Amino acid sequence: MYRFFKSKFYLALFLLIFVFTIGVLGFRFIADMSWVDATYMTVITVTTVGFGEVIPLDEHARLFTVFLxxxxxFVFAYAISVITEYILSRSSLRNIIQRKTLKKISRMEDHIIICGFGRNGRQAAEKLSAHDQEFVIIEKDRDIIERYETSDISFVEGNASEDEVLEKAGIDQAKCLITALPSDADNLFVVLSARQINSKLLIISRASQESSYKKLKLAGADNVIMPDKIGGEHMASLVVVPDLVEFIDNLSISGKNTTNVEEIKTEDITASGKEITLKELDLRKETGCTVIGYKTPDGEYVINPEATLKLAKESKIIVLGRPEQIELLKQKYDL
Known part of the structure; x- marks a missing residue:
């Protein structure tokens, strides 16, 4: 009860109900009105509408009306100020969207956190969206958030290097963090903070300078990407082996309308506890997909593995196929 009256909103609501109740009871018993007439008189009196009296009032009833x-x-003035403050401070559109977003994030598991929604951040978000991956954007620029806030993207406003902001983005339940901030120093702080909170998190960081590569790796980044270096190498490759680069680019596109590449855990496509060979699995016959790579439990890659290769536990295979073949693969093994 104490907490109820401590809230200004509930106190104002209580006072309104109390005044209304006093008015109805007063007109009912002091002015000898019916319940309907008493309610009507209370409403037009407390709202100061100014309509005429339902029945002539005697001296006691008039004194009661003045008191009411x-x-x-005073009660209405207080209630209006409190309710207005409540609407402006707690029920603004921005706060409603933020509370809804935080509630949605609290239910996420194994999602991806993207720090920064610049060029690289947007590209990462588009790729993840194409693969139906859940992700959250941490962005401190309010203008950027407002530009995309009406979309289905979940934003958390704030500095990604702050633990509180990372926790709002659900870093404890996340499986991966991509920090794509323009400053290497900011990315370094994000990596340090994220690794401290979640030691199992996969962290991918952007870097502008080669000198930042080792620092980010030492700070806890699993992978460090240098967009400028990759861009230069890509342009040079278009001169040396243009057809090959174009083919690889087609493989890396999101996969809705073109050839696609997928990585799959062997546990998802083999019987529990059973190790089989690629020949016994025979994905080509079952789905049309071709196995082009194999990742061992130790993290080593085998390109174009032999059919006699035995699929070990905690390993992965990389398959190539058209979208309909990949979809058939997912349906067959419930991926």
Whole structure:
């Protein structure tokens, strides 16, 4: 009860109900009105509408009416100020969207956190969205957030290097963090903070300078990407082996309308506890997909593995196929 009255909103609501109740009871028993007439008189009195009296009032009823008007003026003034403050401070559109977003994030598991929604951040978000991956964007620029806030993207406003902001983005339940901030120093702080909170998190960081590569790796980044270096190498490759680069680019596109590459855990496509060979699995016959790579439990890659290769536990295979073949693969093994 104490907490109820401590809240200004609930106190104002209580006072409104109390004044209304006093008015109805007063007109009912002092002025000898019916319940309907008493309610009507209370409403037009406390709202100061100014309609005429339902029945002529005697001296006692008029004194009660004066008392009710004076009390209701103060109570209504207080209630309007409290309700207005409540609407402006707690029920603004921005706060509603933020609370809804935080509630949605609290239910996420194994999602991806993207720090920064610049060029690289947007590209990462588009790729993840194409693969139906859940992700959260941490961005401190309010203008950027407002530009995309009406979309289905979940934003957390704030500095990604702060633990509180990372926790709002659900870093404890996340499986991966991509920090794509323009400053290497900012990315370094994000990596340090994220690794401290979640030691199992996969962290991918952007870097502008080669000198930042080792620092980010030492700070806890699993992978460090240098967009400028990759861009230069890509342009040079278009001169040396243009057809090959174009083919690889087609493989790396999101996969809705073109050839696609997928990585799959062997546990998802083999019987529990059973190790089989690629020949016994025979994905080509079952789905049309071709196995082009194999990742061992130790992290080593085998390109174009032999059919006699035995699929070990905690390993992965990389398959190539058209979208309909990949979809058939997912349906067959419930991926």
């Amino acid at each position: 008007i004076i009390i209701s003026v």
